[in-house]
Amino acid sequence: MLEIFGTQINLDPIWLTLEVAAMTTVVLLVLGTPLAWWMSQMRSSNKVLLEALVALPLVLPPTVLGFYMLIIFNPNGMVTEFLQLFGFEGQLTFSKAGLVIGSVFYSLPFAVQPLMHAFESIPSRLLDAAATMRASFLDRFFTIVMPLSQRGFLVAATLTFAHTVGEFGVVLMMGGNIPGQTRMVSIDIFDHVESMEYDQAHILSAMMLIFSLAVLMLVYGLNRRFGVKVG
Amino acid sequence: MTQPKIEGNLQLDLGGFALNSGDFSIPLQGVTVLFGRSGSGKSTLLRAISGLDKRTRGHLTVDEQIWQNGHKTLPTQHRDIGFVFQDAALFPHLTVRQNLEYGIKRLPKTSRPADFDELVQRVGIAELLDREVTYLSGGERQRVAIARALLTRPKLLCMDEPLSALDWRAKAELLVLIEEVIEQTNLPVLYITHAPAEVERLADRVLFMKAGQVERMETLQQALARPDSPLFDEQGAVSVLLGQPKEQADGLQKVQVGEQSLWVSQYLVVNKPEVRVRILARDVSIGLADPQNLSIINHLQVEISELIPQDEHRMLVRLRLADGQHLFAEITQNSAKRLNLQAGLLVFALIKTAAMTE
Numbered sequence: 001m002l003e004i005f006g007t008q009i010n011l012d013p014i015w016l017t018l019e020v021a022a023m024t025t026v027v028l029l030v031l032g033t034p035l036a037w038w039m040s041q042m043r044s045s046n047k048v049l050l051e052a053l054v055a056l057p058l059v060l061p062p063t064v065l066g067f068y069m070l071i072i073f074n075p076n077g078m079v080t081e082f083l084q085l086f087g088f089e090g091q092l093t094f095s096k097a098g099l100v101i102g103s104v105f106y107s108l109p110f111a112v113q114p115l116m117h118a119f120e121s122i123p124s125r126l127l128d129a130a131a132t133m134r135a136s137f138l139d140r141f142f143t144i145v146m147p148l149s150q151r152g153f154l155v156a157a158t159l160t161f162a163h164t165v166g167e168f169g170v171v172l173m174m175g176g177n178i179p180g181q182t183r184m185v186s187i188d189i190f191d192h193v194e195s196m197e198y199d200q201a202h203i204l205s206a207m208m209l210i211f212s213l214a215v216l217m218l219v220y221g222l223n224r225r226f227g228v229k230v231g
Numbered sequence: 232m233t234q235p236k237i238e239g240n241l242q243l244d245l246g247g248f249a250l251n252s253g254d255f256s257i258p259l260q261g262v263t264v265l266f267g268r269s270g271s272g273k274s275t276l277l278r279a280i281s282g283l284d285k286r287t288r289g290h291l292t293v294d295e296q297i298w299q300n301g302h303k304t305l306p307t308q309h310r311d312i313g314f315v316f317q318d319a320a321l322f323p324h325l326t327v328r329q330n331l332e333y334g335i336k337r338l339p340k341t342s343r344p345a346d347f348d349e350l351v352q353r354v355g356i357a358e359l360l361d362r363e364v365t366y367l368s369g370g371e372r373q374r375v376a377i378a379r380a381l382l383t384r385p386k387l388l389c390m391d392e393p394l395s396a397l398d399w400r401a402k403a404e405l406l407v408l409i410e411e412v413i414e415q416t417n418l419p420v421l422y423i424t425h426a427p428a429e430v431e432r433l434a435d436r437v438l439f440m441k442a443g444q445v446e447r448m449e450t451l452q453q454a455l456a457r458p459d460s461p462l463f464d465e466q467g468a469v470s471v472l473l474g475q476p477k478e479q480a481d482g483l484q485k486v487q488v489g490e491q492s493l494w495v496s497q498y499l500v501v502n503k504p505e506v507r508v509r510i511l512a513r514d515v516s517i518g519l520a521d522p523q524n525l526s527i528i529n530h531l532q533v534e535i536s537e538l539i540p541q542d543e544h545r546m547l548v549r550l551r552l553a554d555g556q557h558l559f560a561e562i563t564q565n566s567a568k569r570l571n572l573q574a575g576l577l578v579f580a581l582i583k584t585a586a587m588t589e
Contacts, residue, residue: 123320125316125318125320126320126322126323128278128281128283128307128314128316128320129314129316129320129321129322129379130322130333131282131283131306131307131308132281132283132307132308132310132312132313132314132380132383132385132389133308133333133334133337133379133383134308134309134334134337134338134339134383135308135333135337136306136308139337143333144322147324148323148324
């Protein structure tokens with residue numbers, strides 16, 4: 001509990017939100033990088049389908065996404081049962097794991113799109129040149145692609161983190177709003193408003209507003225600074 | 232021992248364009264220029280030979296090592312090639328020195344690194360080592376690219392139009408450098424250009440490409456001996472004479488061609504045992520006797536070996552020098568008739584302008 005302007009603020013949702021956002025960002029950078037690379041190198045028309053699939057969370061109501069994920073990841077569903085074969089206990093929905101899984105899908109475009117565009121903007125001749133200097137694929141990826149896509153990685157990480165902090169529908173569906181366990185800030189604000197606790201809602205909302213503005217300024221600032229240098 | 236060769240037959244379908252090279256066999260020695268119009272498939276063939284496009288099919292053996300066999304392909308990083316790209320393809324996030332070191336760091340344990348300082352001096356980039364590559368001029372970038380390719384200790388050097396993006400002065404300087412480098416390293420080179428002047432200067436042989444196919448391969452002399460050679464541009468037929476550079480005087484350079492000598496305009500200091508002299512057919516006139524009191528200083532005694540009528544009342548005359556080299560002269564059909572020129576006739580070739588190839 002923290003007291004701001006004489007109002008008690010429960011910090012649990014804030015810590016949980018930051019934790020889920022951080023985990024989501026790490027997972028998405030690890031999984032999104034190969035996906036984005038693969039898509040950036042695709043020439044076939046399958047690319048259109050894949051791009052559309054990745055962008056789906058941008059247009060789909062979060063409740064729809066959350067609903068399908070509840071179906072897929074429910075405790076009696078295939079995914080959970082499959083994991084239980086390997087000794088997995090617990091459940092993927094209404095838990096922190098559920099929050100992260102939901103966030104990963106929901107924030108997918110925010111990681112993959114900046115990475116894909118960064119990869120696409122690297123002239124292929126540079127990778128050809130590195131290959132003629134005996135650099136293997138992974139070698140080329142770490143020594144040429146990654147340094148030249150720094151900005152893409154920064155933008156992807158920042159947007160993923162911020163977008164996860166700001167989500168509502170998916171975490172409500174997948175997490176279930178259990179106080180102290182899966183209640184994130186956005187849901188907390190909703191609860192406060194529902195209970196007419198406008199003071200808490202005001203403070204949390206202002207914090208979210210300032211955080212989001214700061215993140216967006218950071219992203220656009222990066223775009224401006226590195227856009228000139230790398231471009 | 233047989234002469235090492237690049238042998239193969241490669242296909243590469245790029246959608247809008249298809250390479251279907253047909254069988255080719257290129258000696259792994261000297262400079263082979265891939266020549267053809269844009270869109271003829273020169274670059275595609277070179278990329279296929281380098282393994283830079285995964286869609287390549289067919290077969291390719293280089294010095295008895297299999298580089299391509301159907302779908303199976305030896306990755307580029309195992310092919311021991313150096314590649315100089317048209318736009319240099321330097322790594323923008325690394326300094327000049329780091330660009331050069333990229334290849335050195337990845338040298339196989341068994342190969343000895345080249346003498347870094349000596350090479351950097353020779354290529355003329357010693358002053359640039361700590362610069363960002365973004366701030367280099369076009370010529371400087373290509374110098375770095377050439378040094379970078381040589382430092383990987385390649386067995387084959389591929390150059391894809393390395394001069395086409397440069398202004399004429401940088402072009403001339405880099406041509407000298409490329410020539411020196413090729414001579415000193417003695418590397419086999421595959422060189423792409425569509426500039427006949429570069430072919431005449433560098434080529435030992437020319438591989439002509441057309442519509443995605445290898446049309447034919449000829450020595451430079453054979454390629455220039457054809458009256459309809461694709462190497463002739465709007466300036467018409469060209470001859471290249473080989474000679475030994477002798478003394479210089481009054482801005483002219485003496486070049487010994489067989490028993491006779493030529494004075495050519497001198498652009499650069501030469502320190503090579505053999506130079507190439509480029510002569511446009513339209514700069515060569517024919518005299519039945521050796522005229523005196525003429526501003527033209529180069530008079531060579533030659534034998535007419537062939538008269539080849541051209542359109543627009545022109546006549547291309549193939550002349551044979553005493554040492555067997557040949558020279559084209561372009562005159563009017565009227566003059567040929569008036570002088571009663573015939574094959575076998577001994578005449579004097581009057582050469583208005585001759586230049587060492589630049």
